Amino acid sequence: MQNPDEKKRFVQEKFSSISGKYDFLNSVLSFQIDRYWRWVTTRELQEFPEGVVLDLCAGTLPLSLELTRQARKRQVLAVDFCEDMLRAGVRHLPADDRKERIVPVCGDGEQLPVKTGSVCGVTVAFGVRNLARTQQGLREMHRVLKTGGKLLILEFSRPRNPLVKTVYNFYLNRVLPKIAGLVSGDTEAYEYLARSIAEFYAPDELLAMMRQAGFARTYHRPLTFGVVTVYVGVK
Numbered sequence: 736m737q738n739p740d741e742k743k744r745f746v747q748e749k750f751s752s753i754s755g756k757y758d759f760l761n762s763v764l765s766f767q768i769d770r771y772w773r774w775v776t777t778r779e780l781q782e783f784p785e786g787v788v789l790d791l792c793a794g795t796l797p798l799s800l801e802l803t804r805q806a807r808k809r810q811v812l813a814v815d816f817c818e819d820m821l822r823a824g825v826r827h828l829p830a831d832d833r834k835e836r837i838v839p840v841c842g843d844g845e846q847l848p849v850k851t852g853s854v855c856g857v858t859v860a861f862g863v864r865n866l867a868r869t870q871q872g873l874r875e876m877h878r879v880l881k882t883g884g885k886l887l888i889l890e891f892s893r894p895r896n897p898l899v900k901t902v903y904n905f906y907l908n909r910v911l912p913k914i915a916g917l918v919s920g921d922t923e924a925y926e927y928l929a930r931s932i933a934e935f936y937a938p939d940e941l942l943a944m945m946r947q948a949g950f951a952r953t954y955h956r957p958l959t960f961g962v963v964t965v966y967v968g969v970k
C-alpha cells in the first residue's frame with residue numbers, strides 16, 4: 736500500500752467507519768471461530784495470572800475481555816489509535832469488575848504511551864498486519880515488556896493446503912467483502928482485509944522481525960489449517 740503515513744490514516748478511517756458493526760461481522764464471518772482463536776492465544780499467558788497486560792490494537796476489546804476472563808486478578812491496558820473502536824467496546828463491557836480491570840487508552844502502537852519495562856505481557860490480535868511500521872511496533876512492544884515478559888501475536892496467515900487455500904481465497908476475496916459491505920456499508924474496508932492478508936509477512940519472516948526487535952525463544956503455531964497463526968516471543 737501507499738506510504739506509512741497514508742496507510743495509518745486509511746486504517747484509522749476504515750476502522751472508525753466499521754466500528755459499530757465490527758463485533759457482529761467478526762463473529763458471523765468467522766463462524767465464531769474467532770472466539771476459540773482468542774481463547775487459545777490468551778492461554779499462552781497462564782504463567783502470568785496477575786499484573787498488567789498490554790492489549791495493543793485492542794479495538795472493540797474482545798481480547799481484553801478474554802484476558803480478564805481467564806485471570807481474575809489481571810489488569811489490561813487496552814491501547815488503540817481508533818477512538819471509535821474503543822468506544823464501541825466500552826459500551827459493551829459487562830457490568831462487573833472487568834469494567835475496572837480494563838483500561839482503554841487511545842494511543843499509537845508505534846509510539847506507545849506506556850512506561851519501559853512495565854507490563855508482563857503484550858497481546859496483539861489482528862493488529863500487527865495493520866501497523867504502518869511493523870518493525871517499529873515490535874520494538875515498542877519489546878520496550879514496554881518486563882524482562883521475562885511474553886509477546887503474543889494472533890494474526891491471519893495463508894493456508895498452504897491447496898484445497899483449503901482455494902476455498903479460503905474464494906471466501907475471502909469474493910464472498911466476505913460482499914456480505915461485510917452490505918452490513919457495514921463499507922466494502923472497501925473488507926477488500927483491504929483480503930489484500931492485507933495476501934501482502935502480509937510469511938510466518939518465518941515475522942518471527943525473524945521479532946528476533947530483530949530483541950525477542951528470544953520465538954515460535955509460531957498455526958491454527959485452523961493455517962488461517963491464523965499465533966506467534967510467541969519472550970523478552
Ligand SMILES: C[S@@+](CC[C@H](N)C(=O)[O-])C[C@H]1O[C@@H](n2cnc3c(N)ncnc32)[C@H](O)[C@@H]1O
Nearest residue numbers: 750792793794815816817820843844860861865
Ligand atoms: C482488526 S482490529 C483488531 C481488534 C481486536 N484486537 C480484535 O481482536 O478483534 C485492528 C485494530 O488495530 C488498530 N490499529 C491499527 N494500527 C494501529 C496503531 N498504529 N496503533 C494503535 N492501534 C492500531 C485499529 O484501529 C483496529 O482497531
